[in-house]
Amino acid sequence: xxxxxxxxxxxxxxxxxxxxxxxxxxxxxxxxxxxxxxxxxxxxxxxxxxxxxxxxxxxxxxxxxxxxxxxxxxxxxxxxxxxxxxxxxxxxxxxxxxxxxxxxxxxxxxxxxxxxxxxxxxxxxxxxxxxxxxxxxxxxxxxxxxxxxxxxxxxxxxxxxxxxxxxxxxxxxxxxxxxxxxxxxxxxxxxxxxxxxxxxxxxxxxxxxxxxxxxxxxxxxxxxxxxxxxxxxxxxxxxxxxxxxxxxxxxxxxxxxxxxxxxxxxxxxxxxxxxxxxxxxxxxxxxxxxxxxxxxxxxxxxxxxxxxxxxx
Amino acid sequence: xxxxxxxxxxxxxxxxxxxxxxxxxxxxxxxxxxxxxxxxxxxxxxxxxxxxxxxxxxxxxxxxxxxxxxxxxxxxxxxxxxxxxxxxxxxxxxxxxxxxxxxxxxxxxxxxxxxxxxxxxxxxxxxxxxxxxxxxxxxxxxxxxxxxxxxxxxxxxxxxxxxxxxxxxxxxxxxxxxxxxxxxxxxxxxxxxxxxxxxxxxxxxxxxxxxxxxxxxxxxxxxxxxxxxxxxxxxxxxxxxxxxxxxxxxxxxxxxxxxxxxxxxxxxxxxxxxxxxxxxxxxxxxxxxxxxxxxxxxxxxxxxxxxxxxxxxxxxxxxxxxxxxxxxxxxxxxxxxxxxxxxxxxxxxxxxxxxxxxxxxxxxxxxxxxxxxxxxxxxxxxxxxxxxxxxxxxxxxxxxxxxxxxxxxxxxxxxxxxxxxxxxxxxxxxxxxxxxxxxx
Numbered sequence: 001x002x003x004x005x006x007x008x009x010x011x012x013x014x015x016x017x018x019x020x021x022x023x024x025x026x027x028x029x030x031x032x033x034x035x036x037x038x039x040x041x042x043x044x045x046x047x048x049x050x051x052x053x054x055x056x057x058x059x060x061x062x063x064x065x066x067x068x069x070x071x072x073x074x075x076x077x078x079x080x081x082x083x084x085x086x087x088x089x090x091x092x093x094x095x096x097x098x099x100x101x102x103x104x105x106x107x108x109x110x111x112x113x114x115x116x117x118x119x120x121x122x123x124x125x126x127x128x129x130x131x132x133x134x135x136x137x138x139x140x141x142x143x144x145x146x147x148x149x150x151x152x153x154x155x156x157x158x159x160x161x162x163x164x165x166x167x168x169x170x171x172x173x174x175x176x177x178x179x180x181x182x183x184x185x186x187x188x189x190x191x192x193x194x195x196x197x198x199x200x201x202x203x204x205x206x207x208x209x210x211x212x213x214x215x216x217x218x219x220x221x222x223x224x225x226x227x228x229x230x231x232x233x234x235x236x237x238x239x240x241x242x243x244x245x246x247x248x249x250x251x252x253x254x255x256x257x258x259x260x261x262x263x264x265x266x267x268x269x270x271x272x273x274x275x276x277x278x279x280x281x282x283x284x285x286x287x288x289x290x291x292x293x294x295x296x297x298x299x300x301x302x303x304x305x306x307x308x309x310x311x312x
Numbered sequence: 313x314x315x316x317x318x319x320x321x322x323x324x325x326x327x328x329x330x331x332x333x334x335x336x337x338x339x340x341x342x343x344x345x346x347x348x349x350x351x352x353x354x355x356x357x358x359x360x361x362x363x364x365x366x367x368x369x370x371x372x373x374x375x376x377x378x379x380x381x382x383x384x385x386x387x388x389x390x391x392x393x394x395x396x397x398x399x400x401x402x403x404x405x406x407x408x409x410x411x412x413x414x415x416x417x418x419x420x421x422x423x424x425x426x427x428x429x430x431x432x433x434x435x436x437x438x439x440x441x442x443x444x445x446x447x448x449x450x451x452x453x454x455x456x457x458x459x460x461x462x463x464x465x466x467x468x469x470x471x472x473x474x475x476x477x478x479x480x481x482x483x484x485x486x487x488x489x490x491x492x493x494x495x496x497x498x499x500x501x502x503x504x505x506x507x508x509x510x511x512x513x514x515x516x517x518x519x520x521x522x523x524x525x526x527x528x529x530x531x532x533x534x535x536x537x538x539x540x541x542x543x544x545x546x547x548x549x550x551x552x553x554x555x556x557x558x559x560x561x562x563x564x565x566x567x568x569x570x571x572x573x574x575x576x577x578x579x580x581x582x583x584x585x586x587x588x589x590x591x592x593x594x595x596x597x598x599x600x601x602x603x604x605x606x607x608x609x610x611x612x613x614x615x616x617x618x619x620x621x622x623x624x625x626x627x628x629x630x631x632x633x634x635x636x637x638x639x640x641x642x643x644x645x646x647x648x649x650x651x652x653x654x655x656x657x658x659x660x661x662x663x664x665x666x667x668x669x670x671x672x673x674x675x676x677x678x679x680x681x682x683x684x685x686x687x688x689x690x691x692x693x694x695x696x697x698x699x700x701x702x703x704x705x706x707x708x709x710x711x712x713x714x715x716x717x718x719x720x721x722x723x724x725x726x727x728x729x730x731x732x733x734x735x736x737x738x739x740x741x742x743x744x745x746x747x748x749x750x751x752x
Contacts, residue, residue, distance in 0.1 A: 071598065074571050074595065075575060075597070075598055078568065161399055161403065162399075162403050165403035165405050171384075248396070251386075252357075252359060252385065253384055253385075254385045264392075265361065265386055265387040265388075268361070268387035268388040268391035268392070269361055269363070269387070271591065272388070273363055274590060274591055274593075274595060275594065
């Protein structure tokens with residue numbers, strides 16, 4: 001667990017700057033002294049406060065809007081509550097078209113949850129191999145993967161569609177799932193992390209003890225790489241959850257849609273079918289809950305992992 | 313959302329570029345023997361974004377065990393489904409049938425993506441069941457081609473606040489001159505007669521359509537672009553005058569602000585299509601019972617003209633192996649009483665057939681409109697729409713460019729006529745960039 005200790009130390013140092021500065025007196029660099037601190041800190045807080053508001057107001061609006069019935073939605077203050085109809089709205093949403101919304105949520109959880117899991121495993125194996133084994137073409141492979149980080153997923157959607165059309169896999173679960181299990185960034189991060197946190201001596205020790213390479217990977221290395229893996233998992237989870245362009249191009253059957261694409265489809269028809277509006281609002285609010293839950297559950301690792309990646 | 317939009321735009325550009333490369337200038341082969349029934353059972357796929365359309369399809373599937381139709385769905389046409397159609401045509405896995413709005417049909421025609429239904433005798437024989445102008449929207453003004461079965465239409469009328477007009481002793485305008493006079497009276501009372509939408513260019517096209525104008529013409533080979541025709545300019549100058557004198561509001565349409573302007577009674581009328589009845593009902597719930605519908609104001613007193621805003625067709629894509637069955641289904645979906653009733657119930661689809669306008673549900677009074685039988689008005693308007701209006705093959709671009717100019721004009725920068733002039737130039741250059749022949 002040396003990595004975890006390292007990063008804890010790194011975090012600690014930020015918090016302990018002040019006492020060190022104070023004890024060392026004049027040795028502290030200018031601009032970090034206790035007296036000049038107030039203005040920059042207030043400035044920073046102000047900037048952060050403004051941005052927090054900027055990001056939170058739309059969510060607040062969404063929260064308020066989804067508790068209103070149709071008449072109140074238009075006729076009352078958009079940023080404050082009127083008659084509370086949230087549960088009626090949710091019930092109507094769940095009942096609409098035989099609960100297709102719940103099906104979409106389940107699809108999103110499957111695409112993002114399962115896809116990120118497989119993506120993390122593949123990235124971990126790939127990054128680990130690139131870090132710990134010497135073989136010809138290693139750097140070339142790594143550079144190609146690194147190049148993959150630079151290619152936006154959106155640009156790949158159409159070529160992927162044409163490829164999947166050839167093998168007749170469009171409009172299937174696999175059309176969204178398979179492209180989701182690839183994470184060049186994950187390979188990059190796990191390689192960097194494995195290089196730093198999995199000591200060669202440990203691998204030799206386990207080889208001497210008679211463990212095969214695969215067993216070593218799953219019992220020893222993967223545990224050492226855990227913070228990086230959580231980071232990769234979260235990144236990939238969010239990326240798949242938010243990737244709406246690939247489903248837009250690949251999917252036609254409503255029962256396969258992820259929630260982002262389903263809501264987009266409804267939203268695109270609001271002018272013609274205004275009754276969809278409250279479904280879109282409530283649906284959008286509910287659809288952020290799984291993301292929040294995932295973040296809250298994994299945020300401890302998330303911070304550790306990010307810090308580690310940045311330091312190394 | 314902004315990122316998403318940009319990403320979508322970027323990707324659409326890429327796909328358009330690829331589609332351009334892939335498209336060839338093959339003509340639509342119309343071989344009569346081509347439209348023949350298949351042996352054995354047939355399975356068809358049909359893409360439509362209309363919620364609840366599968367109810368109508370379920371009726372068909374129950375009655376036709378040998379021709380089963382599977383409904384696929386997606387966002388509305390311009391929001392992604394059209395682009396998907398082009399991608400699928402490119403990949404050779406397009407559905408058999410698809411929903412296509414009238415203003416997008418020429419684009420698919422130019423890209424050679426549609427089967428010519430004129431090869432199917434049963435379809436051709438059904439022509440007299442449809443309003444002539446809806447048929448010519450699908451035949452693109454030709455005699456020997458047909459690229460879709462008309463599904464619905466959007467004849468335009470005047471939605472107005474009958475209570476406010478009555479209380480203030482203002483007569484309901486029947487001509488555009490009276491409309492302007494009423495606008496001045498209403499402005500003096502602190503309201504606006506209507507809201508000019510900077511983004512609904514197809515609404516503006518509906519005004520031009522009513523005035524007898526033309527934006528595009530196609531002689532079978534070359535396209536004529538005429539956004540600045542005499543009628544089009546006349547309509548633009550009329551609205552420019554209202555905007556310049558602050559007689560109309562210019563809220564962005566379909567926003568909460570816009571809904572609120574109607575809901576609060578600030579804006580008194582809306583020149584909209586039949587489907588707009590539902591938009592007001594949902595956007596301005598506090599005004600229930602106070603609205604009425606009249607025929608659109610005329611350019612000449614006693615005139616009988618109406619514009620159209622919206623409407624779509626069901627088309628059959630190139631590459632289908634079952635043209636006959638697909639066409640048969642499309643015809644049933646848009647002419648049979650049970651299908652039209654179902655479509656009207658689930659999605660307020662306003663049929664394109666003469667018989668469809670007589671559906672019992674369209675003969676009833678509507679409470680929101682004070683019990684007025686509003687569909688009788690639209691049925692009359694539907695017969696007044698000119699069959700001569702043709703859409704161009706690059707409407708998405710034309711809409712976007714003209715809309716940019718309209719937005720600028722609404723904020724005092726340039727005029728609507730300027731916007732049309734720019735739209736004219738950019739449309740021609742877009743057509744030329746796609747190697748579509750343009751008549752000078």
